[in-house]
Amino acid sequence: KAGVTQTPRYLIKTRGQQVTLSCSPISGHRSVSWYQQTPGQGLQFLFEYFSETQRNKGNFPGRFSGRQFSNSRSEMNVSTLELGDSALYLCASSLALLDSHTEAFFGQGTRLTVV
Amino acid sequence: KNQVEQSPQSLIILEGKNCTLQCNYTVSPFSNLRWYKQDTGRGPVSLTIMTFSENTKSNGRYTATLDADTKQSSLHITASQLSDSASYICVVSPFGNEKLTFGTGTRLTIIP
Numbered sequence: 001k002a003g004v005t006q007t008p009r010y011l012i013k014t015r016g017q018q019v020t021l022s023c024s025p026i027s028g029h030r031s032v033s034w035y036q037q038t039p040g041q042g043l044q045f046l047f048e049y050f051s052e053t054q055r056n057k058g059n060f061p062g063r064f065s066g067r068q069f070s071n072s073r074s075e076m077n078v079s080t081l082e083l084g085d086s087a088l089y090l091c092a093s094s095l096a097l098l099d100s101h102t103e104a105f106f107g108q109g110t111r112l113t114v115v
Numbered sequence: 116k117n118q119v120e121q122s123p124q125s126l127i128i129l130e131g132k133n134c135t136l137q138c139n140y141t142v143s144p145f146s147n148l149r150w151y152k153q154d155t156g157r158g159p160v161s162l163t164i165m166t167f168s169e170n171t172k173s174n175g176r177y178t179a180t181l182d183a184d185t186k187q188s189s190l191h192i193t194a195s196q197l198s199d200s201a202s203y204i205c206v207v208s209p210f211g212n213e214k215l216t217f218g219t220g221t222r223l224t225i226i227p
Contacts, residue, residue: 004158033215042219043159043204058215090158098215099146099208101166106151106158 002026004093004107012113018079021110025072025093029105031055032074033098034066037088037109049074050097078112086114117142119207121218129226132195136221138188138205149206150179150190153220159204162190192223200225 005024013019025032033048033056045058049068066076072093078085088111092104119140128134140148147166151159163172163179165188171180176193192199205218 043217045215
């Protein structure tokens with residue numbers, strides 16, 4: 001059974017640019033959630049999508065957005081990149097919403113560096 | 116404000132020894148509490164998920180406990196192995212439309 005696939009694995013962007021990250025969940029999983037991980041702040045929740053609808057959102061500015069397609073694949077977009085956006089971006093997939101007791105499976109992450 | 120605090124920040128133990136990691140939270144009401152293991156450069160892997168009504172749950176050499184009254188959880192690792200070297204993250208999921216709250220993790224190093 002294939003795991004959660006995130007692309008690309010590594011990305012270098014310049015300040016002011018925008019970036020799109022992709023996440024393919026485990027087959028049959030309908031929930032995809034996104035996280036930012038930095039050495040200083042640890043893991044922080046960005047948002048969760050279920051059946052193409054955003055169900056939950058963390059405390060991030062509007063420059064961070066996402067969407068989910070009918071096949072449950074999800075994309076995350078960050079516009080007007082700042083140096084502080086450099087981080088490991090992780091996505092996780094699960095059968096149901098995260099406030100249930102369903103297990104969440106994480107991808108390997110996309111390492112974004114903003115220069 | 117919902118918070119999850121983990122201790123210690125880092126821990127070094129000898130291979131074969133046991134250890135216990137702590138997680139204190141203020142999230143209320145909460146739906147479930149999870150422990151994840153994250154190897155360097157990889158995504159987190161789920162170890163246990165506990166609801167507020169569960170006191171203990173095991174996964175091999177990993178045993179998590181939960182005291183919902185004192186809002187404390189612990190992760191006990193028995194007979195540690197070199198492969199246990201990783202960061203261990205405690206995550207609390209509240210009910211309803213509230214964001215997940217993560218602890219900053221405990222960095223565990225097992226030395227031979």
